[in-house]
Amino acid sequence: MSIKTDTVNTIVGQEIPRVLASREEALAAVAALCERIAARAEQTEKNRSVPEETIRELTDAGLFGIVTPRMGGGSELGFATLLEVQSEIASACASTGWVYGVLAGHTWLVALFSEKAQAEVFADPRALVASLIRFGGEAPERVEGGFRWRGGRGRFCSGIDHSQWVLLGGTVTEDDGTAEQWYLLVHRSEVEIVDDWHAVGLKGTGSKSIVIKDAFIPEHRAVRFADLGAGRAPGAELHMGGLYRLAYDSVWPLSLAGAVIGAARGALEEFTAATSRRLESLPPLLQASNGPALARLAKAAAQIDAMAGLLRSDALQSDNASEGTVYTPLDKARRSRNLAFAAQQLRASVNDLYESAGGSGVYTSAAIQRWWRDVNAAASHVAFTWDLASVAYGRQATGIGALSGAGTGPAVRS
Incomplete structure (x- = not known):
């Protein structure tokens, strides 16, 4: 899997995000955006969601790709750079900084899934991924070829308004009666958003509830939490950086x-x-x-x-x-x-x-x-x-x- 990234190329009419070469380049990119992000802070809070304009600017600047692996089109600069960039964004608008960190960090998690799952997500270099690690409601069931999830529900899905995918954690009862925790990658089209984010703080994060009425998740979009915790997730060996082989x-x-x-x-x-x-x-x-x-x-x-x-x-x-x-x-x-x-x-x-x-x-x-x-x-x-x-x-x-x-x-x- 390899996705070419070049700021002069486009995919389906959209500019491919910039690939950042260094921490210094990332910090310069975010510094160029902070004034505009701060100017939108009140709008962000009022709308209870980060403006699409801000998401587009962060994407174009390559800032969502800081911990995305290079073979997935990212910069692979690491979590220390991500921490610094997020701090700069949050010093302009806390809600924007929170959503940025959530969505940028999840590309590291996608890099731990199977090669096929990664290819599906990273095929769109502008795709963003939300997450709920403990998704409530009815539990997913194992079926032929993957999992069936009916009646799942969870709160606090930050950044879901801007995401094309969502990572959901659930406990599956196996055929032998044992319970196994899985992380499942679900396409946004399978998810219903419940507009219930009315909070006292971080008002602009759009951390709404989501519902899955009936979704099929193929086997290649699933990974065991036990494997994530042991640093032996399916995608770990696909990337050169040791960061992708650390325990979740x-x-x-x-x-x-x-x-x-x-x-x-x-x-x-x-x-x-x-x-x-x-x-x-x-x-x-x-x-x-x-x-x-x-x-x-x-x-x-x-x-x-x-x-x-x-x-x-x-x-x-x-x-x-x-x-x-x-x-x-x-x-x-x-x-x-x-x-x-x-x-x-x-x-x-x-x-x-x-x-x-x-x-x-x-x-x-x-x-x-x-x-x-x-x-x-x-x-x-x-x-x-x-x-x-x-x-x-x-x-x-x-x-x-x-x-x-x-x-x-x-x-x-x-």
Whole structure:
């Protein structure tokens, strides 16, 4: 499988997305878009979905292809670059940053499916993929040649408005009575969107519910979670990069974390600008009395820089993993701990800034309140739950291991 990508070529009348050569090129590409993304932030929130214009610009710039394998038409630059790019986007608009990370990250997952499934998705170099890792309702059934799914339903399908495919996780009862968790790749035409995304934060992510009434999923569009977790998924050997042979739960959901970093930075920039405007008109003695606000600013800046560094370190470790790298249960627990810790520290930094903003921050016209809502919504994702991640790490660190029945599959929603 090989898909030629060149910005001067077209497929069915559409320009093929740019292929980015380096991290620096990716950061330059996103910097060129951030002003326009920020200008659409209110529209994004009002429409409860990222504007198609923004999706088109991100696609044209090649930014959705950062962790797409080269043979699938992507740049294969890795998760550290994805984290940085997502942070930049989210610092302009948190909802856009969230959707970007979700859709861009899923191309890495598609690269773990069979060659035939990858060819179907990557045949359209502009195709985007949404996901619900735990899809509820009726369970899929094994049938001849694949799976039949009737009556499936799930919430929080971020970016589904812009997707041509969706990855859905479900438990299948095999003929011998055993239960096996599978990840199934379903075409968007098989999915019905339920327009129910009315949220307090990340309003523009369009994280709507979806329903499958009756869909057939062929065998080649299915992969066992057990194989994903062991780093032996069908598509792993098709790609040169070791990143595609890492265990699923040692990498995911790095592609979500940049949204929290970027939104926290957006809040800090807004607070800094507002504080500067307020203090510059005051006499020195009154400026001095505002020391606590400046101290909060400094603390938040330090927290954001530290957490960004922590997560970038983990992302680089994945990107640079040598062939055959296997993460121990303690390694995986540490990485989950870092994700949750970072998200909650970022949430705390923004809550501190919002508290210091005082009464002016409660107006819906105040920019700081949107950042506050968005960061708190993002940090509520189950992957960032400190109560879960901290206990799981503690059990591994002390040697008592995971709880019986735990770790049977990903507990992550998108």
